[in-house]
Amino acid sequence: MSRRLSARKEPEPNHVHGPEQDHPHEHSHSVFSSHTHGPGASVDTAERLMAAFRGAGDRGSQITLLGLFANIGLTAVKGVAGYLTHSAALIADAGHSLSDLLGDSVTLICWRLSRKPPSDTYPFGFAKFETLGTTTVSLFLIGGALGLGFHSYHLLLTALTETASSLPSGPLQEILTNVTSAAPNAHAHGHGHSHAHGVDPNALWFAALGVVSKEWLYRITRRVAAQENSPVLLANAVHHRSDAYSSLVAFFAILGTWWVPHLPLDPIGGLVVSIVILRQGVGLLYGAWGDLTDAGVPLNTRQALKRTLEPLLAASASPTSEPALLAVRHVRGRRAGSLIFVDMTAEVPKTLTVHDASLLEEKIAQTLKAARKEIAEVRIKFQTVD
Template sequence: MASRRSISSQKKHDSDSDSEPDHDHGHNHGHSHSIFSSHTHDSSASSATAEKLMSAFQGRGSDRGTQITLVGLVANIALTAIKGAAGYFTHSAALIADAGHSLSDLLGDGVTLVCWRLSRKPPSEAYPFGFAKFETLGTTTVALFLVGGALGLGFHSYHLLLSTLSETASNLPAGPIQELLTNVTSAAPTAPSLGHAHGHSHSHGHDVLNPNALWFAALGVIAKEWLYRITKSVADQENSSVLLANAIHHRSDAYSSLVMFFAILGTWWFPALPLDPLGGMIVSAVIMKQSVDLLYGVYGDLTDAGIPRETRRSLKQTLDPLLASSPSLLAIRQIRGRRAGSLIFVDLTAEVPNSLSIHDATALEGKISETIKAARREVAEVRVKFQTVD
């Protein structure tokens, strides 16, 4: 006759079962592929820079996640003001749109800061399993901000493109090209206009695009890629999905600034071509792709998907030394886990002799929990179910 009992310990989150599919839903923060480098591994230089910057915010936040988010918040305020003013004075619609994206990053930083701080609160009577899923909530919200920003930028650039083509057609002599452009602009479907229409024309002398806009677009690329790297460095160390989402939000601005750089350059070289609004549409597509990736990443958390097979195998291997050294632990079965933000909750079945006392079972459970938590710092809680065998 088999007897069973359950005991638990507190510390982090993951969901797992031997029959579960091998999906990680975007929680692997080891490295990132990007157009800036084929493998953007966290370097010691990025970590050192992050440490120096966060020390300046030590009095305003007690943890690394808070400090790095405050660094990003201050940087985004500066970038929004600089790129917005530069876009206005250089008559670059692309740069103004890029400033609007930096402004959306301010909202993302605010959501990240609130959700990160909430997720670190200790369990309460209302939330006995802790507040870790506020990280998932924050990641989802940041992703939705990105979706909204991508749609707004896309619609704005679309309207600006139609306006540019229409003006170009009106200035052309009668002919097949003029007729083609007129037909295209008149037949194009209207789309809702989200955001502000800046209406900068490239055909009038006082509104000609100033090539100095290139410097500000380049500043955006460098600053936002740097913010991405230092934020991702902390996200990897804290295994935080919401910090990773904020880092990706930074990188989306780096992407947009890079495309804007080439759009402004192209508009300067070929002023008759609508490269500026086309650049905005390309950026919109890039940002939408990243936001969809973020939403897919939190889908597993929201649906309580299990941890991947590789993680389960790693957890089982972690217990191999304990299996070899403890005669009362016969086998480990049915390791499962589920995620909540950056935390993992694990449960497993341990086979023990039916002669094992309750006192020894309690001590064995403590060893199992301590062993797993020592190897995987993201594990918040380990529940052990004992099954006795003859």
């Protein structure tokens, strides 16, 4: 007897990770702190702020709206402050906050679409809209990183040109002159605003504000992403973290320019910011690519699914029970946003009736879904053995 049955459930509004989760959980390491375990005072504050958005719907929408409004304020504050204090790094940081604002909008749209129930057009649900959102956010990061990198590069050339012209004749001046003259459009982008010199130290306060606020947004968004098992919310959290890194680099770039005004540390800081953002964006895109191409879940996840079914195998082997499930083989899984679709082969005795096979299938599906809330569907092929 060989037949294929399926068990399916609708996506739940809240997904809680099991012990074998393969998405990041509430335990992070960063340059801002060595460890973060569980909710803290900042998360409690976030919960109170999110209560103001209860009318916006679920927790994913609430945390995204909170980040969106925060990014509006940060973009305006850092942009104006960067212009007034003549800080290229702070202006680059404001540009990154603007990309975060766009990322929040994409996240909110894709998150809400992914929570729609299945339709005739999308019988497997809308979960892959989360993957689409993750891909879009990663492209925002990559594009923003390249733009900021080129901008900072041209500012650095302008600063080096000014430095070379002020130096006495010698080998150093000759090297700087050769470097700037060999670079394309070395003088075309100076357009009269030399941010490399004369940076107002007050810019430090605004860079510090960006570090603290964006790291806080990263932590609370990551926490909700783990609870909802959502890749698009996780991508948005990483977007917040990359902005925190860019603000941190901007802080040290401004500080260095203030202490050593004749060195072009500010545009160098902008270049470092762009590299950090680019790395984050490529990492997110690589993760989303697996979902888009239906890559299988990792080996440790497949092994965890098999271990989850071991009690059923033990029960079948008991002398007091009728043998049913003999072995589980060929376990596979693929992700679609926050959901996992699983299929496997179950070996059963040839004497098993169709009715008993149906009950066994239901038991297998219930066991897996109880252990991993993100499992949306389980398809089982029964194979009889002597």
